[in-house]
Amino acid sequence: MEIQSILLPLVEYVSVVFIIFGGVLPYIPQYIQIKNTGNCDGFSLYVCLALLLANILRIFFWFCKRFELPLLAQSFVMLAAMLAMVHVSVASKRQQRRVALPMEGGSRKSTGGSVESPQGGFWNWPDFSSYAAFLLLFSAVAGFVSFALSGWPAYVELLGLAAVLTEAMLAVPQFHRNRVNKSTAGMSVAMVALWTSGDLFKTAYFVLRSAPAQFWLCGLLQIGIDLAIFGQVFAYQGRKE
Secondary structure, rough: OOOHHHHHHHHHHHHHHHHHHHHHHHHHHHHHHHHOOOOOOOOOOOOHHHHHHHHHHHHHHHHHHOOHHHHHHHHHHHHHHHHHHHHHHHHHHHHHHHHHHHHHHHHHHHHOOOOOOOOOOOOOOOOOOHHHHHHHHHHHHHHHHHOOOOOOOOHHHHHHHHHHHHHOOOOHHHHHHHHHHHHOOOHHHHHHHHHHHHHHHHHHHHHHHHOHHHHHHHHHHHHHHHHHHHHHHHHHHOOOO
């Protein structure tokens, strides 16, 4: 009985710590890979977009309908991690452009042409400050709307669903990128493995802790997408980068 009284609080404490920080673990191998190679072509930045928007919405959902504090803390930790992923990806792309521009300049100079600056689209900007500005604007609009409509139960439930559904779809851009490239080169398989194990753990946590239904239903969706990406790893095995 004494051992049980010691182990149960310990297990609960470890579970809470894992819920808060476990979500960022899958991105450590990918971050290291991008940092070491200076190439982020195999990683979809839309994964970061999905998680950033999802966790911003989840924070506002907490103010409208309180849930466990570890899940709120997880959102802030994930925001910091995704900003770090965006920063390292933007830095690697900038370095790639610096290497490519002199080569393009030399070839175009010989033909009398001019070097054009690279054009980006939405969520493909050349500087980190553009990403930060967009996120600040999104947070301001989402915050204003959420506080204005916080008294409407239908909006609050829709806000929670939007937050967890956006997070559940985080791996879809990576799945799409792999499918278009017909390759998983540049994507960290360790990241996907940690995605899967983390999603299994947190879905079980949601069920056991009686979290709102939106959380565990979307957790099941995430597990399915993770397994689909693992299928791509085996399907595209042996293909050249």
